[in-house]
Amino acid sequence: MNAVIFDLDGVICFTDQYHYLAWKEMADEIGVYFDETINNRLRGVSRMDSLNIILEKSDKAYTHEQKEALAAKKNAIYVKLLEQMSPADLSDEVKTTLDALRAKGLKLAIGSSSKNTKMILKQIGLGDYFDAISDGTNIVNSKPDPEVFLKAAEFLSEDPKDCLVVEDALAGIEAAVRGGFKSAGLGEAATHEKVTYPMETFRDLLRIV
Ligand code: B16
Ligand code: MG
Helix, strand or coil: CCEEEECCECCCECCHHHHHHHHHHHHHHCCCCCCHHHHHCCCCCCHHHHHHHHHHHCCCCCCHHHHHHHHHHHHHHHHHHHCCCCHHHCCHHHHHHHHHHHHCCCEEEEECCCCCHHHHHHHCCCCCCCCEEECCCCCCCCCCCCHHHHHHHHHHCCCHHHEEEEECCHHHHHHHHHHCCEEEECHHHHHCCCCCEECCCHHHHHHHC
């Protein structure tokens, strides 16, 4: 293994609650039912795909422009909430493990669907930490398409078979498998039938690589 590619939300840090609060405010404004169970389906899913899932509960048809406006409204609320994040939102376990992986000579990258990746990394004090960042701003197709991870491997000049993808979402493991990567899964992702290494906690990576 030459490199490790980390999903961001649900692996390096946790912004689920901010996504939830922002989508909830938007959904309440248009009178569409939304709860934590629906929010769980949005993990690892792109912003527009998330909105489409939320609008399954609406009987109104929205135009593309109206959807763009709703997604922008949600994102403005979300970004405001992200401003509260600080290095205290990066756990000791994650930071210590990342440093240990780097000390082993591995290249470290991010592969996230989020277009807010760079802001989040800056907020938690990892703005300049990774060797490459592939995120929602450089892809056309989101997970389970492997594009975000293939781009990360390309940015690192590594072959997918020499990279480990770390994910918390089933769609993320699917993307890793389709791209020819080995995968390590946390939470729900540990239950994917094709995951290479199911994990209980982030530091388990040290016994994998
Ligand atoms: P944004 P990940 C994903 O991040 C989140 O899990 C998902 O809930 C979100 O909709 C997606 O990013 C897009 O985020 O609206 O900030 O572009 O898990 O791929 O790091
Ligand atoms: Mg995730």
